[in-house]
Amino acid sequence: MTIMSALLLGCNKDIIDIAPIENNTADAFYQNEIEVKQAIVGVYARLGRNGTNTDFATDYYWLASENRSDLLYLVEGTSAQNDQLELRKYLISPNSGTVSSIFGRLYSLIKDANSLLYRTKEGEYTRYRAEARFMRAFAYFELLRSFGPVALVTAPIENKDAIALPREDPKVIYAQIISDLEFAAANLDKFYTGADAGRVGSVAANALLGQVYMTMAGFPSNDASAYPKAETVYAGIIADVDARFNPDYSKIFILANENKNDIFSIQFASGGNNTGSSxxxxxxxxxxxxxxxxxxxxxxxxxxxxxxxxxxxxxxxxxxxxxxxxxxxxxxxxxxxxxxxxxxxxxxxxxxxFLEKDNTNTRIKAWNDFPRNFPIIRPADVYLYYAEALIVNGKAGAAKPYIDKLRQRAGLAALTAGPTIDDIKEERKKEFIGEGRRFFDLVRWGQASAISTLSSFAQHYHSRTNGQLPTAKDLLLPIPQNELNTRNNWNQNPDY
Structure with missing residues (x-):
């Protein structure tokens, strides 16, 4: 059975797996608020360890994204698991376990979100439905920008139907993503605190929506009409984002400030309970x-x-x-x-x-039990995307305060003139070191420039590590081979 078809069988009573309740069928679940809340927590959990040795942030944002960018280089003569080396050397194949895991995690998240939405009614459990739609949108967004067109499923589906689904037109997938995020933005509080800290709110939904528009505006969609849409979305949340801005960069990543200075992050905790970061x-x-x-x-x-x-x-x-x-x-x-x-x-x-520097810490139990959350969206994301949209829309003067705010926090002087896209590129590279943003930035800024930048970097650092220079194919990951083995209507991404 393929990863996707197995994970999308939300209507199969033997397959649904809402942790931690055991021996519940899908039809018997979702009967009250406690169960629905457990179900949405299970959706979030798909981004954590979720019974595996590694978490989504490690596999996706580090190994398959930052690791392939022009921020990190591989030292000659090192040894590691093949997938890690092959991703860095642009030698990854459709049989990669890491790539298959990424694809599977995202579709398992979609399956769980679809199950919750299918088995709850419009008008009830609205907050949980909004969270589910946010998470589904997030998963499809990452699938689309990493794998290209994929199958679009918005309800539980049988195996025979799942394997017959085509790779959907990206425009259709983006339309679903936008619809889900607009629903989430309209039906969530701005932020959640206390016991609900770390759960997505309307500001996160709008921030992700703005990022979706900025991605649509770039390669490969090249939809220039998305820039003013992004500007409008960001203008509506910028005051709320300001409230989460920490003027001291060094304090953003400390445990005491988790869920205070970010907008959406993957949650982790130490203690040997399979909830730590790898x-x-x-x-x-x-x-x-x-x-x-x-x-x-x-x-x-x-x-x-x-x-x-x-x-x-x-x-x-x-x-x-x-x-x-x-x-x-x-x-x-x-x-x-x-x-x-x-x-x-x-x-x-x-x-x-993301390393907890404390050699006396007895709460950390293993190499994959670190407590630091991983930020998916933080105020700097909004500032720089918003500034970029403003510049493209002919409003560089209005963009300057947001870039200056980040520069001055970094101890740098304010810009002496109106900002350019080159200023945006430089700030994004420095601001998000290690956070998995750079590779996707290079892609959306253009195919030719991305390949040129990545090739120059690889030539400088990897000339003797038996890799290859990146080509257009490397701007996407391959579709996992086990997905293609049971299908006759999907073609592999070009040149894999």
């Missing part, structure tokens, strides 16, 4: 046991990833300008031991903004 485990390579960062992490910590480091040229440029975002996002080295007499300094530019 992302810090992929910072850089290490022995199979023991910590490469003894001053920061407990003795039994070990890493799973290859030796991936931050672009040295970018680091040097940020150092020269005194950009405060540099040291808040990465470290340029670490001590090899806690023994002051024998330790040595290891020079290495690595992303550490």
């Amino acid at each position: 992302l810090p485990g992929y910072i850089t390579s290490s022995p199979s046991s023991g910590s490469p960062f003894p001053e920061w992490t407990y003795a039994t910590y070990n890493l799973q990833g290859q030796d991936v480091r931050v672009d040295t040229m970018l680091v040097n440029r940020m150092k020269a300008s005194g950009d405060k975002r540099l040291m808040a996002s990465i470290d340029t080295g670490y001590w090899s031991s806690t023994n002051v007499a024998t330790r040595s300094w290891v020079t290495r530019n690595i992303v550490t903004k």
